[in-house]
Amino acid sequence: MGEIIQVLISGILVGGIYALISMGLNLILGVVRIINFAHGEFLMLAMYLSFFLYSVWGLDPYVSALLVVLILFVFGLFIQRIIIQPILNTSATVKIFVTLGLSIALQNFALMLWRADFRSVHTAYQTAVINVGTVAVSIPRLIAFIVAIIVALGMYLFLNKTLVGKAIRAVAMEKRAAALMGINVKRIYLLAFAIGSAIVGLAGALLIPIYYVFPTVGTLFVLISFVVVVLGGMGSMLGAFLGGIIIGLVEAIAGVVIAPGLKEAVYFIIFILVLLFRPSGLFSLGKGSEEVGLK
Amino acid sequence: MRGLLSKKSIFLFILLIAAFALPNFLKNKFYMNIVIMVIFYAALSGSWNILAGYAGQLSLGHSIFFGLGAYTSTLLLVKMGVSPWLGIIAALIMSMAVGALIGYPAFRLKGPFFTLATLAFSEVIRYIASFWKELTNGAMGINIPFKPGLATMMFRTKEPYYFIALGMLLLIILITFFIDRSKMGSYFIAIRENEDAAEVLGIPITRYKMYSMLISSGLAALTGVFYAQYILFIEPEAVFNINFSSQIALMSIIGGMGTIFGPIVGAVLLVPLNEIMRSAFSSLNGLNFFIYGIVLIIVVSWMPNGILPTITNQVKKRGLKVSTDRKGAGKIDTAN
Numbered sequence: 001m002g003e004i005i006q007v008l009i010s011g012i013l014v015g016g017i018y019a020l021i022s023m024g025l026n027l028i029l030g031v032v033r034i035i036n037f038a039h040g041e042f043l044m045l046a047m048y049l050s051f052f053l054y055s056v057w058g059l060d061p062y063v064s065a066l067l068v069v070l071i072l073f074v075f076g077l078f079i080q081r082i083i084i085q086p087i088l089n090t091s092a093t094v095k096i097f098v099t100l101g102l103s104i105a106l107q108n109f110a111l112m113l114w115r116a117d118f119r120s121v122h123t124a125y126q127t128a129v130i131n132v133g134t135v136a137v138s139i140p141r142l143i144a145f146i147v148a149i150i151v152a153l154g155m156y157l158f159l160n161k162t163l164v165g166k167a168i169r170a171v172a173m174e175k176r177a178a179a180l181m182g183i184n185v186k187r188i189y190l191l192a193f194a195i196g197s198a199i200v201g202l203a204g205a206l207l208i209p210i211y212y213v214f215p216t217v218g219t220l221f222v223l224i225s226f227v228v229v230v231l232g233g234m235g236s237m238l239g240a241f242l243g244g245i246i247i248g249l250v251e252a253i254a255g256v257v258i259a260p261g262l263k264e265a266v267y268f269i270i271f272i273l274v275l276l277f278r279p280s281g282l283f284s285l286g287k288g289s290e291e292v293g294l295k
Numbered sequence: 296m297r298g299l300l301s302k303k304s305i306f307l308f309i310l311l312i313a314a315f316a317l318p319n320f321l322k323n324k325f326y327m328n329i330v331i332m333v334i335f336y337a338a339l340s341g342s343w344n345i346l347a348g349y350a351g352q353l354s355l356g357h358s359i360f361f362g363l364g365a366y367t368s369t370l371l372l373v374k375m376g377v378s379p380w381l382g383i384i385a386a387l388i389m390s391m392a393v394g395a396l397i398g399y400p401a402f403r404l405k406g407p408f409f410t411l412a413t414l415a416f417s418e419v420i421r422y423i424a425s426f427w428k429e430l431t432n433g434a435m436g437i438n439i440p441f442k443p444g445l446a447t448m449m450f451r452t453k454e455p456y457y458f459i460a461l462g463m464l465l466l467i468i469l470i471t472f473f474i475d476r477s478k479m480g481s482y483f484i485a486i487r488e489n490e491d492a493a494e495v496l497g498i499p500i501t502r503y504k505m506y507s508m509l510i511s512s513g514l515a516a517l518t519g520v521f522y523a524q525y526i527l528f529i530e531p532e533a534v535f536n537i538n539f540s541s542q543i544a545l546m547s548i549i550g551g552m553g554t555i556f557g558p559i560v561g562a563v564l565l566v567p568l569n570e571i572m573r574s575a576f577s578s579l580n581g582l583n584f585f586i587y588g589i590v591l592i593i594v595v596s597w598m599p600n601g602i603l604p605t606i607t608n609q610v611k612k613r614g615l616k617v618s619t620d621r622k623g624a625g626k627i628d629t630a631n
Binding site for chain 2: 035083086087090091092093094095096097098100101102103104105106107108109110111112115116215219223226227230259261262264265268269271272275276279
């Protein structure tokens with residue numbers, strides 16, 4: 001019994017990290033309507049940033065998180081302005097291959113500068129756990145999970161209660177009408193892309209005490225976040241959060257029940273099934289996600 | 296028009312003769328290898344071009360069919376001693392069957408969602424290939440023991456490989472040519488340009504998407520068999536690789552999707568570029584692919600239709616009469 005609970009809890013906690021990464025991707029996908037294949041590389045850059053702030057200046061990842069988020073926000077602005085904005089009115093092919101090119105370039109930029117070595121930080125709390133009965137809960141993972149909840153709530157409040165948030169949602173729903181209402185669509189795109197990039201920056205900062213960083217670490221997570229976003233429903237923050245938890249749980253359970261080597265195959269099969277039977281996702285408001293990039 | 300056509304066919308004929316004569320002049324093994332890789336990539340990308348360039352189904356899982364071809368013939372050869380020449384038939388059947396199984400559900404998806412689904416299928420197959428150790432030897436891969444001979448499709452020199460690859464490429468060019476000129480090709484392009492309109496006009500879109508998938512996956516399997524016999528080592532990480540799939544796509548995109556010679560132009564430019572950068576910057580691991588990524592961003596942003604259509608358009612604009620092989624190309628995806 002204890003083992004089952006242990007598996008479920010670690011699945012949920014991992015799911016929190018997936019949720020955090022996916023919320024950034026989801027915002028970009030839902031608003032800017034672009035599938036950012038380089039999203040994983042944004043995560044990788046944030047992890048390296050966090051790592052170097054720690055190893056060079058001795059800044060604790062949780063302290064430097066604010067700085068990492070800020071830098072990733074600016075990086076997002078830059079990428080949106082320089083690379084994404086010029087291709088917004090082009091075909092799906094162009095959008096896919098430009099972000100794929102960005103992904104290849106960033107990945108190899110990291111390989112060039114920092115080699116393929118696996119790096120990690122060594123903090124005092126890294127292996128700390130809380131014991132609840134027979135179940136051990138890793139503290140860094142718990143922190144990441146709690147932050148994921150806070151970000152999900154914060155994004156919900158931001159998108160629903162503030163004027164800027166409402167403008168973002170308006171653009172996501174119907175950009176022409178939003179433009180007619182006096183919303184500066186380009187500026188909203190910039191903002192959404194930058195916020196999405198900042199969220200993944202936060203995910204990177206929270207991930208570095210738990211996981212290694214290496215140039216291709218992003219590929220590992222970007223595919224999972226595609227699965228999560230499609231599962232949860234595009235544009236839905238709650239969906240991305242729940243989707244992340246579901247995938248975390250599926251991965252943990254499949255690792256025990258089926259085989260550790262096949263756990264990834266299981267969620268990709270779920271992904272294919274969701275794409276086929278409910279392409280708008282489990283929690284989305286309805287039709288729409290299958291049209292991303294087509295408009 | 297007829298005069299121009301013949302001028303062009305004379306040019307192609309000379310090119311063909313030059314291709315057949317090349318091994319007599321090129322004795323350097325290093326360069327020969329690059330030429331073979333150019334032909335191999337042109338052929339593989341050409342097979343992708345039929346599905347993605349003509350029928351508009353942008354797959355990023357093309358390595359599935361390539362890999363299945365390589366694994367099918369290799370397993371038959373290593374475990375049962377079946378000649379790869381016969382293995383080609385099994386590889387074709389295997390790849391086309393899986394292509395149909397993937398296409399049947401995935402063709403319901405449109406645009407980027409089809410692309411994501413092909414990515415997911417590719418990952419599932421890679422995990423299965425790594426996991427099923429009894430059959431595939433897992434992530435360790437399979438070493439093909441070197442037994443030179445015509446029956447085993449293994450040779451000490453590069454020349455036979457060169458001619459096999461060339462034959463493969465010519466076959467793919469011919470098939471693409473016939474598709475380009477046939478009703479089927481027009482249907483493919485109609486589906487690519489506007490699926491809904493194509494359906495309204497009475498084109499059975501799912502059936503024609505399936506035709507493009509079967510042709511494309513079968514031809515990819517062919518190149519897979521060749522690759523296994525040439526490299527003599529296959530592993531899931533290499534043959535079912537997403538990056539490999541995007542590289543295949545890249546050749547056609549840079550050269551010109553939906554054109555007969557686009558994939559060849561792409562391969563001729565990119566494969567040597569890659570080799571040169573790899574040897575020039577060997578001390579700085581990653582620089583070659585960094586530049587590769589930047590080139591991809593720039594070319595795709597500024598020449599979304601690829602080099603070949605852009606050049607032929609330029610030439611046309613200047614009033615020079617040059618016949619082109621683009622049918623509807625130059626307008627890829629504008630309907631979206």
